């Protein structure tokens with residue numbers, strides 16, 4: 001290891017004894033939680049990677065913000081670090097660019113440069129892919145380069161490769177996922193202990209699950225980016241973050257969780273992408289009640305799981321760690337092996353598949369069931385008046401439960417399937433009624 005290069009695979013022959021290809025050189029952009037583990041795995045697995053790829057992988061350089069930072073004895077020389085990511089990407093001796101920095105810019109500029117010049121890209125950047133994947137895919141097509149991003153959705157879980165390869169002979173009808181570990185930890189805590197949102201968030205922060213600024217997680221932005229990527233792959237249609245309806249979990253209360261439990265349900269932040277009866281697709285992220293018998297209901301702690309339904313395959317469940325340095329680096333390394341093999345055999349995987357170009361329907365057209373909790377005056381005619389509002393908007397009521405509270409009552413209404421637009425109009429009218437003191441909560445119910 002000298003001259004600012006780190007040879008993480010020193011063998012010149014594969015284990016099988018076949019002549020090895022020249023070393024493939026990697027530019028690593030970012031060396032934080034994920035990048036550090038990528039370096040460690042490249043080093044520790046060097047011999048196996050060389051055997052599996054047919055060439056050693058060499059780190060040409062690592063771009064970071066602060067080269068002097070203590071990185072806990074990573075097995076690379078100090079000279080390998082640079083603060084010039086674009087300069088590193090442009091180097092002639094780089095074959096593969098791994099981007100684990102995140103954010104839209106300057107990451108987009110680096111990756112477009114890499115792809116246009118024919119360098120393979122492996123990235124974990126869900127925000128960029130969901131916001132402007134089209135630009136990356138176009139650059140990959142232009143440069144004849146590979147763009148792989150298994151780590152971007154559900155971390156270690158092999159999910160994107162199955163969607164874009166294994167299931168390409170089938171017709172996916174629906175993808176329902178828990179794709180954010182932080183919010184799953186918080187909601188699981190609320191469901192098992194009865195804690196409120198703030199208390200559960202504090203625990204998630206103390207345990208290192210939630211970041212100092214948890215907005216991207218608790219407001220559903222992280223899950224919405226993943227929903228866009230999943231919907232794009234599942235339906236061969238370009239779906240961006242802007243197409244995804246998003247609601248976070250900050251408004252979920254202990255009372256919602258108790259109400260869900262009374263119905264035999266738990267509350268989860270779901271990412272749902274499905275085909276609709278009229279030939280479109282929907283993509284949404286919101287908290288929802290799901291029956292405890294649903295395969296996703298038992299996904300606890302900070303785990304992720306994605307439930308895929310396809311016409312021929314039926315129901316498939318993918319489960320595992322969606323975050324963390326090592327699990328995410330595992331997915332990155334899997335992609336590195338794939339793109340490295342392609343380089344050696346002179347091939348490139350098929351790029352973006354968006355031929356179906358289905359209409360992404362607005363949330364108002366989404367059809368689902370709802371759980372509505374109302375604080376109302378406890379007097380004659382209230383139930384009839386409330387039921388009348390539902391009927392007026394063609395929202396059919398499935399069950400009603402009333403409990404007394406002094407002069408007031410709490411009405412919990414569960415509807416049959418209705419459009420989101422009809423439900424929103426119903427709720428708006430309920431809010432305007434004098435006898436309705438408060439619409440305490442509205443939550444979707446998925447089955």
Ligand SMILES: NC(=O)c1ccc[n+]([C@@H]2O[C@H](COP(=O)([O-])OP(=O)(O)OC[C@H]3O[C@@H](n4cnc5c(N)ncnc54)[C@H](O)[C@@H]3O)[C@@H](O)[C@H]2O)c1
Nearest residue numbers: 030031032033034063064065100101102124125323324328
């Ligand atoms: N941490 C996880 O569990 C996880 C899971 C899945 C995907 N991801 C994704 O992986 C990526 C990296 O996440 P992370 O948790 O490792 O982040 P991190 O903050 O720990 O590391 C970011 C790294 O990027 C470097 N960096 C930032 N701006 C830079 C710049 N302008 N120039 C050069 N270097 C710069 C920093 O120095 C740091 O080394 C993100 O896209 C994230 O969404 C993370």
Ligand SMILES: N[C@@H](CCO)C(=O)O
Nearest residue numbers: 179180181182322323
């Ligand atoms: N913040 C994300 C990391 C993985 O994208 C989570 O909590 O799941």
Ligand code: NA
Nearest residue numbers: 150154155157
């Ligand atoms: Na994954």
